[in-house]
Structure formats: structure tokens, C-alpha cells
Amino acid sequence: MAHFRLRDLRSLRVAVVHPPDAECQTILEQLGRIGCQTHLVWPPERGLLPNVDIVFAGLFFDSHEQVRAMMRKVEKPAPALICVVDYENPAMLELVVDLGAVAVTSKPVRSFGIMTNMVVARANQQRQDALRARTAKLEKKLTGQKQIATAKSILMKVQGISEDEAFETLRKQAMSKRCSIEDMAEAIIKANDLLSSGKGTV
CATH class of the missing domain: 1.10.10.10 (Winged helix-like DNA-binding domain superfamily/Winged helix DNA-binding domain)
Known part of the structure; x- marks a missing residue:
């Protein structure tokens, strides 16, 4: 199984699926400091560019179905999904699990923690991909x-x-x-x- 290395962060292609607000800007700025290739996607209906490695997706009750549809259209292997949430109630957590997120970041978004979430998400996704391939x-x-x-x-x-x-x-x-x-x-x-x-x- 391939192991994720910190120096691989700069080579990652990251999509931010989120309304272009202050929270979104915080994520984009931190990704820029890390050196990732990023692009903003909103609304989710626009779809992802090919070969995306990680997706930061804002999870809202009025648009989660659009996010789900967007992820279904992605070719396998699917990118690692990090959900950005502002509630920790049971309904929201159920959505996170149902979408297959491999990491979560909460609002208000802070620069600290974004890199950690990326590393954890990427490693978890690679582990899942390896298990699927073995199966x-x-x-x-x-x-x-x-x-x-x-x-x-x-x-x-x-x-x-x-x-x-x-x-x-x-x-x-x-x-x-x-x-x-x-x-x-x-x-x-x-x-x-x-x-x-x-x-x-x-």
C-alpha cells in the first residue's frame, strides 16, 4: 500500500466546494500557503475537475443532495472527502457518514487543522482504496x-x-x-x- 508523505502535500489537487464566503477564503488561503493546486466549485452542480485528490465540501441541509450527486459522478478512485460542518447534531453527523467523509472540519474554520485534516483524509482514503483493491x-x-x-x-x-x-x-x-x-x-x-x-x- 502506498504511504502518504508530508512532502506530497504540494502535489495534491484540492477542490473547495463551498459558497465563496469568509470560511471558504480561509480554506483557500491556507491551501495556497501549503502550495496545493486548488479550485473553487460552487454550486456543486458545476462538478469537479478530473483527477482531484481531496475535496473540502461545505455541508448544508439545503445542498447536501447536490454534493452527493457531485461525488457520485466522480470517476474511481474517488477523492478523499472532508466535510466542513457548522453543526454537530445527529442529522448532520448522519449526513457526514452517509457521504463517506474520511475527515471533518468544523466552523468557524481556522487555518490550524486544515493540513492535519488533509493528511488524515489522504491517508485514510489510500487505506480504503488499498482495501477495495485487495477485496x-x-x-x-x-x-x-x-x-x-x-x-x-x-x-x-x-x-x-x-x-x-x-x-x-x-x-x-x-x-x-x-x-x-x-x-x-x-x-x-x-x-x-x-x-x-x-x-x-x-
Whole structure:
């Protein structure tokens, strides 16, 4: 997993989704001092520029759905979301969690704490991305193992061979076709399904 380093702060692309008021200006000025590439987005319907790393989003009850819609449109991997809130009531906290924020800063916004929130948000987002990638890899591996088991079963039934012989046949066919065993298994399953649909189950 990639580790976030403080010197990487200057390379971050940061969007500030907030009405252009004093709170917004405080955030923009601090980001400028840090050296980040920043742009202001308001209203949220304008959408984010491509390849944004972090989003500071003002969370208001009358515009949170627009923020939600904006984040849904972002290509994966999504940027780290830092919500800027002025209330800590249950409804607001529920919105923060529901939007998938990885950090929160409260109003009145102060320069102190913005950098800390960025570091925490970026690190948490990278951790989440790594976990999602690992989960996807494991799911793909599990699917492949299931396909191999199904393909072996087909070969055992059609050719009257043992499980070990079926796997060896599968492996040799994959080598001759210069593809993975998983891809070969998928091809055998599809071929069997095609034959089954026309002639009954093999």
C-alpha cells in the first residue's frame, strides 16, 4: 500500500466546494500557503475537475443532495472527502457518514487543522482504496477457483477422467492457448453451456 508523505502535500489537487464566503477564503488561503493546486466549485452542480485528490465540501441541509450527486459522478478512485460542518447534531453527523467523509472540519474554520485534516483524509482514503483493491483481487481469485472447479467437473463427466487428470488437461489446454487456467476454464464452461442449450446437458 502506498504511504502518504508530508512532502506530497504540494502535489495534491484540492477542490473547495463551498459558497465563496469568509470560511471558504480561509480554506483557500491556507491551501495556497501549503502550495496545493486548488479550485473553487460552487454550486456543486458545476462538478469537479478530473483527477482531484481531496475535496473540502461545505455541508448544508439545503445542498447536501447536490454534493452527493457531485461525488457520485466522480470517476474511481474517488477523492478523499472532508466535510466542513457548522453543526454537530445527529442529522448532520448522519449526513457526514452517509457521504463517506474520511475527515471533518468544523466552523468557524481556522487555518490550524486544515493540513492535519488533509493528511488524515489522504491517508485514510489510500487505506480504503488499498482495501477495495485487495477485496476485488480476492473476489476475482475466488471466482476463478469456482470456474476451475466447474470446468474440471465438465471434463470429468465428458471425458470420464479423474479430477487430477481433468486439472492437468485444463492446464495443458491453457498453456497451448497461451492463456490463464481461469480463462481456459471460463471458455470450457461457455462451450458446455452452448452445447447444452442445443443438445441437452452434457
